[in-house]
Amino acid sequence: MPKCDFCGNSVEKGTGMMFVYISGKIVNFCSRKCEKNMFKLGRKPLEIRWTQAYRQEHKKDNKDGVKSSFKENTINTAGGKA
Numbered sequence: 001m002p003k004c005d006f007c008g009n010s011v012e013k014g015t016g017m018m019f020v021y022i023s024g025k026i027v028n029f030c031s032r033k034c035e036k037n038m039f040k041l042g043r044k045p046l047e048i049r050w051t052q053a054y055r056q057e058h059k060k061d062n063k064d065g066v067k068s069s070f071k072e073n074t075i076n077t078a079g080g081k082a
Protein backbone atom coordinates (compact mmCIF):
# COMPACT_ATOMS: atom_id res chain seq x y z
CA MET A 1 0.00 0.00 0.00
CA PRO A 2 1.31 3.49 -0.80
CA LYS A 3 1.91 5.99 1.96
CA CYS A 4 0.40 9.45 2.13
CA ASP A 5 3.05 11.95 1.09
CA PHE A 6 1.78 14.54 3.55
CA CYS A 7 0.86 12.79 6.80
CA GLY A 8 2.79 9.53 6.30
CA ASN A 9 -0.11 7.17 7.05
CA SER A 10 -0.76 4.24 4.73
CA VAL A 11 -3.45 4.78 2.11
CA GLU A 12 -6.17 2.12 2.23
CA LYS A 13 -7.09 0.39 -1.02
CA GLY A 14 -9.95 2.17 -2.77
CA THR A 15 -9.52 5.40 -0.83
CA GLY A 16 -7.39 8.51 -1.09
CA MET A 17 -6.13 10.28 -4.18
CA MET A 18 -3.14 10.03 -6.49
CA PHE A 19 -1.90 13.30 -7.98
CA VAL A 20 0.35 13.12 -11.04
CA TYR A 21 2.41 16.15 -12.03
CA ILE A 22 3.06 16.94 -15.69
CA SER A 23 6.68 16.00 -15.06
CA GLY A 24 5.57 12.49 -14.07
CA LYS A 25 6.09 12.81 -10.33
CA ILE A 26 3.41 10.96 -8.35
CA VAL A 27 2.07 12.10 -4.99
CA ASN A 28 -0.39 10.06 -2.89
CA PHE A 29 -2.87 11.50 -0.40
CA CYS A 30 -4.95 9.60 2.14
CA SER A 31 -7.63 12.28 2.42
CA ARG A 32 -8.81 15.68 1.23
CA LYS A 33 -7.39 17.10 4.44
CA CYS A 34 -3.85 16.19 3.41
CA GLU A 35 -4.38 17.36 -0.17
CA LYS A 36 -5.70 20.76 0.93
CA ASN A 37 -2.93 21.25 3.46
CA MET A 38 -0.26 20.67 0.82
CA PHE A 39 -1.70 22.42 -2.27
CA LYS A 40 -4.29 24.96 -1.15
CA LEU A 41 -2.83 25.99 2.18
CA GLY A 42 0.80 25.45 1.15
CA ARG A 43 1.82 23.85 4.43
CA LYS A 44 4.83 21.64 5.01
CA PRO A 45 4.54 18.28 6.82
CA LEU A 46 7.32 19.15 9.25
CA GLU A 47 5.34 22.15 10.54
CA ILE A 48 2.03 20.35 11.08
CA ARG A 49 1.70 18.54 14.39
CA TRP A 50 -0.50 15.62 13.28
CA THR A 51 1.88 14.33 10.57
CA GLN A 52 4.29 11.41 11.02
CA ALA A 53 7.17 13.60 9.83
CA TYR A 54 6.56 16.09 12.65
CA ARG A 55 6.27 13.34 15.26
CA GLN A 56 9.54 11.74 14.13
CA GLU A 57 11.32 15.09 14.03
CA HIS A 58 10.19 16.06 17.52
CA LYS A 59 10.44 12.52 18.97
CA LYS A 60 6.83 12.31 20.07
CA ASP A 61 6.45 8.54 19.71
CA ASN A 62 6.98 6.75 23.02
CA LYS A 63 8.35 3.25 22.37
CA ASP A 64 8.13 2.00 25.98
CA GLY A 65 4.35 2.09 26.20
CA VAL A 66 1.41 4.32 25.65
CA LYS A 67 0.87 7.03 28.25
CA SER A 68 2.80 5.59 31.21
CA SER A 69 2.10 8.71 33.28
CA PHE A 70 -1.63 8.28 32.62
CA LYS A 71 -1.52 4.77 34.15
CA GLU A 72 0.17 6.09 37.29
CA ASN A 73 -2.50 8.74 37.69
CA THR A 74 -5.34 6.23 37.44
CA ILE A 75 -3.73 3.94 40.02
CA ASN A 76 -3.33 6.81 42.48
CA THR A 77 -6.90 8.02 42.16
CA ALA A 78 -8.31 4.49 42.47
CA GLY A 79 -6.32 3.93 45.65
CA GLY A 80 -7.57 7.20 47.13
CA LYS A 81 -11.19 6.31 46.56
CA ALA A 82 -10.92 2.81 48.01
Ligand SMILES: [Zn+2]
Residues within 6 Å of the ligand: 004, 005, 006, 007, 008, 009, 029, 030, 031, 034
Ligand atom coordinates in the same frame (compact mmCIF):
# COMPACT_ATOMS: atom_id res chain seq x y z
ZN1 LIG B 1 -2.53 11.89 4.73
